[in-house]
Amino acid sequence: MDVQGTVEAGFEPVRDAFVRNFERLGEQGAAVAVYRDGRKVVDLWAGTRDLTGRDLTGQEPGDRGADGTDGVDAAPWAVDTAQIVRSATKGVAAAVPLLLHQRGQIDLDAPVGTYWPEFKSAGKERVLVRHILSHRAGVPVLDRPLTPAEAIDGESGARALAAQRPEWEPGTDHGYHAHTYSWLIAELVRRVTGRGVGRWIAEEIARPLGLDFWVGLPAEEAHRVGRIGPVEEPTAVGGALRLRPKRSVSEAYRDAESLTRRAFGVIEPRPDENDPAYRAAELPASGGISTARALARCYAAMIGPVDGHRLFAPATLTLARTEESAGPDRVLVVATRFGLGFMLHGPAAPLLGPGSFGHPGRGGSLGFADPESGIAMGYVTNGMRKGVTADPRAQALVRAVRTATSSPDEAI
Template identity: 40%
Template sequence: MPAHETHNDRRSLTNGHCDARFAAVREAFEENFRERGELGAAVAVIVGGKTVVDLWGGWADVARTRPWERDTVVNVWSTTKGPVALCAHLLADRGLLDLDAPVAAYWPEFAASGKERVRVRHLLSHRAGLSGLREPHSLEDLYDWELTTARLAAMEPWWEPGTRSGYHALTYGFLVGEVVRRVTGLRPRAFLEREVTGPLGLDFTIGLPAKESGRAAEMVHARAEPSGGRATDFGQPAPAAVAALTNPAVGATEANSPRWRAAEIPAANGHGTARAVAGLYGVFAGRGSHDGRRILSPEAAERVREGQGSCRDLVLGAGFGGETELGLGLWLSGAHGSYGPNPRAFGHDGFGGSCGLADPDAGVSLGYVMNRMGSRIADDPRKTALVEALYRAL
């Protein structure tokens, strides 16, 4: 078998290249179409700075009229949180942001309602107690940056900040993003493009410019849910969980709308290719460097996986089968092995299936994107199959 093989099998609708050593990843990718209900998807793997897997296939729309192409982009939901965390760590690395400082040092209004002691690291680790807004917040409200951040600044936390994690499904991006804006004058979309995706040539944006809409894959509802799911499907039906996952409720229909794509929702509406996701998480896997460019110092890249304490997440609860642990912006693989057998590997899943993974110890990053949403908020079987195949090949 040649060291580098091209695969163009229209029967399985998979295309691209895969080094022979990683044939198990290609096989798992094809099995996702045959056995796990995949519609359209792509997967990319970078090892030691070299792209060893770059596969795509299937259909970009539910009617199966548009094949998934090399440059098809798709909404990756919470996989967007990794690049947003990267923005904060880049500022910290430059001495412009102190992760142990009170958020109010950069965002004075945030001190309201007893939040004067909430630290920047609490935002990154979902420990700020602001998993969702207390007052009803519509989709139209969500599209309004100033309104959303003002309501977050004014609200009282659901629990004592710093004591437990509770997944900030939509609010994370506004919280971390507003700190980025207060420090730089730029929201995360512009800052990420200027500092990371532009210099690295990565096909990833927060939101999607209208001129690029023709490349976007159509998101398809989870088979088990007609929309974004219910809080009780993923964890405890506590008010903090209900607020996090249903205020407002979002799903495939919303993600396909021009308004969603035009908005800046840095926790949930990043659009990109698997290649770009692997590159962004590859900055962490490369200990701060990717494609010959240094984005972070090695120390800053290592800080991302600094554990903030294991606990049963107050929002996801039983959805992760027990205790989990966040670093400063990303989930640690831990005992669950969500990002491979190295417990100190880390990454982030996107609602319905997508994933970014970084393992600096192995020098590996992975990006997986898709358009048929599964019913799980994390550890979709398709992603798990790809991760397991990758580590078998290493």
């Protein structure tokens, strides 16, 4: 495997794990980056920019697109290749209301309706800002799924949520708001700042930190973004980590009446994530596009300075990783832990240690930080597996980072 990039001394286990992902876990194109104490120590990429098997459009390598060009190619992953990271977007998006709170523009304990009056209907009068960040708002589903066009038009999602009745008493329980998180966060940010969430991230987070991260991909950057597609999990090999609950998320998803199915199916039919219109939309739950380097650098700036820039003040960092929700998740079926917008370390999202916070993306990608060790990591891939959390490729890299940062008697 021809791996490009750099690894500092002591972090060679991460490179070894990255290579094994290609050799044993079916990786086709991916990148991983790690920062420690604000400094980049791992920056690796390999494989092909586009998934080179059948992808979401049904094309095979060599198929001709409508414009006469190859629909899928085998161009190598480059230093600046970016990919859609699905729900790993949520972690970066969560930084927006936390930073607005840090600046005194949002009260986390205020009703959402304080900023978005239309939301105060159908039993949602007492939904607080902290509830939408911790997946306690009770609106993970919609009475009627949105079409792909409605999902990205910037209006229909928020309008549907304003009219939606909660599935449970807000604040009393939690369940993953897989897609509705997009319109909750986007509308809240728009009402408070007058800016779209993608523009806010671009101007207040990505530009100062020099991040190749977008919620709403600019047309001039589209050439850098690879095509994603589904890949099957390979046959288990000796020593491979298996993290499967007694009833998996995929099993719950197959039940047409389940909250899982309804929450992940709020956009019907399933949107084509390789469609330029979808990539240009501001969907902070699932539509972010990033390099691994940008994810790692963003999380590094949440826990400390990076080239003179720091995102979170100490009090905000505490908010981000203080447990708000824990236990059986009404949507994901397994036990989950959430802070304010971030998944916390636990069986459903194993990160580096008890103080880690971040967010995986359904199918593979991952971004997180661990303040105790000073580590921040980003991983992106073009091969999307069926799982929602604990992707075996990402977990192999997390374990390698743990090995690299542990003393010999602590290494796992």
